[in-house]
Amino acid sequence: MNVQPDRRQRALDAVSIEVIHNGLRSIADECFIALMKSAYSTNIKERHDHSACIMDIDGRIVVQAALSQSIHLSSMLGHVRAILETFRPEDLNPGDILISNDPFVAGGTHLPDVNFAMPVFVGGRLVAFCCNIAHHVDVGGMAAGSMSSNMTEIFQEGLRLPVVRLVAGGRIVDDIMNIILLNVRVPNERRGDYYAQIAACKLGEKRLQEFCAAQGVERVTLTFDEVIDRTRMRMRRAIAEIPDGVYRFSDVMEDDGNGTKDIPINLAVEVAGDRIRMNFTGTSCQVAGNINCPLTATQSAIGYVLKALLDPEAPNNQGILDVIEIEAEPGCLLNPVFPAAVAYRAHTTQRVIDVVLGALAPAMPDRVIAASNGSNTTAVFSGADPRTNRPYLYLETLGGGCGARSFKDGKDGVQQHIANTANLPIEAIETEYPLRVREYSLVADTGGAGQFRGGLSLRRTIEPVGHGCQFNGAGERFVKHPWGLFGGGDGDIGRMRLIDSRGNRIDLGGKPVPMICPEGSAIEITTPGAGGYGDRALRDVRRIARDWRSGKASLSFIKKNYGLEPDRLEAIPFDIDAPDYEDLRPGRKGGNGR
DSSP: OOOOOOHHHHHOOHHHHHHHHHHHHHHHHHHHHHHHHHOOSHHHHTTOOEEEEEEOTTSOEEEEOTTOOGGGHHHHHHHHHHHHHHSOGGGOOTTOEEEEOOTTTSOOSSTTEEEEEEEEEETTEEEEEEEEEEEOSOOOSSSTTSOOTTOOSGGGGOOOOOSEEEEETTEEOHHHHHHHHHTSSSHHHHHHHHHHHHHHHHHHHHHHHHHHHHHOHHHHHHHHHHHHHHHHHHHHHHHHTSOSEEEEEEEEEEEOSSSOEEEEEEEEEEEETTEEEEEOTTOOBOOSSTTOOOHHHHHHHHHHHHHHHHOTTSOSSHHHHHTEEEEOOTTBTTBOOTTOOOTTHHHHHHHHHHHHHHHHTTTOTTTOOOOOOOOOEEEEEEEEOTTTOOEEEEEEEEOBOOOOOSSSOOOSSBOOTTOOOOOOOHHHHHHHSSEEEEEEEEETTOBOOSSBOOOOEEEEEEEESSSOEEEEEEOSSSSSOOOOBTTOOOOOOOEEEEEOTTOOEEEOOSSOOOEEEOTTOEEEEEOOOBOOBSOGGGSOHHHHHHHHHTTSSOHHHHHHHHOOOHHHHHTSOSOTTSSOOGGGSTTSTTSTTO
């Protein structure tokens, strides 16, 4: 029997697929950088709180820019699928750009993340969508920054956008832009960021059209399927390596900012062959506060952690999401229903990641890490700049400790897991805003002890200059410590304090409501540390000595956790590659335990 080869096999070989795939990734990366370099706000141009991707005409993610945010993956997916549900293909035109942000009607995760998608036409044929998303520091609502712990419904969080055309046939729809800018606190900055997103879409359209002309539109679109299929197969093979079984773990969100405490997230990871199911039965119902996590954000968190554990080199695309089965009842914390408040959903995604790591620790002990800082510790400072009398709004999510792993200490003072942003430099803060940074440091003793220690937390102390300002913020792991694994110790908790003009420190808790920081006062924010990994009795004493000499661990911390006295530390070389000095450990020959 004469069997005709598959159409994709006839058109593409492995080399061609790789060339085209990398060309598409290059386009997404260029769009990401263009958006970053043309944005107005520090949150995008300095912290890189944005993403870019290319999607096919069925609403599947083909490539995502390398530096994108994992939490944005499903949000962009939801946006394009909402476009396809709202418009017929023939209703989309060259030069259109469609935007949305709403979690309940447009697939978003919270209102500050505004999605853009531009249909790309080649020879009159719709071939793809060039997409980007950026976190805008304000989209209106009851609080500056559009995030505050006392929000209890989506209406309080800002302007809700269904899928609408912001650009039609290449021309900005002024009526839509005017409505958006009327509802925000710093409209000139917002306009600049929206223009940057428009420019990134147009650049992506141009580059993709050029690429299709060079490679052939048929070959490019066939590669979409190949890239997604191959990623799906890679993930299936990796899942099959996990021993079959049911792996359980639970943790809690500390509070929702509205009186509900110890909010459980329960997970059973069910593995059978090359299939994996995340069953969140027993997880809390949605809460009054705004830590509810839309299912799109839950999906992004799980996609991220499975890729990190199973196949870190796999491309970020639809194939990763296709292998995930999620059981989360509508109305629960991880799949809330309208009109739930969701502004601080990123805190909850971090806990979702923790419970997946905790559940899979027995099956994959060499790949998991201990609990990281588990919080997108958020700070929002706003007011009128006394030099210009113009409004300003500074928003940042601060890094903290990253969990230790089976072979290495956790990273200090970093954004971790799904929060792939940068920490804002002091120079940017003090140049852009009427604020002064009194302190920016790592905090000693905040990483959990272990054979490998957890990462240290950060401390920022910020004061308004020449005026009083408004402050609000939120954090998690301010009560419950980041846990260690396999004998590793817990990391330290986070703290927020007001330092008044007399130097008194007033604890604000983890979910302070908007408040005034008077002139002469300051806000001190200490983020959580991270858990350690393994028996602390097995820690190489040279690592202990290095932590002490670098100021990352105090003598009291070392004595309490490792039993070493100062005179013993003095004798240990700083160089981690120096000859073995394990005989100085207590209980061993030559040690201070005998």
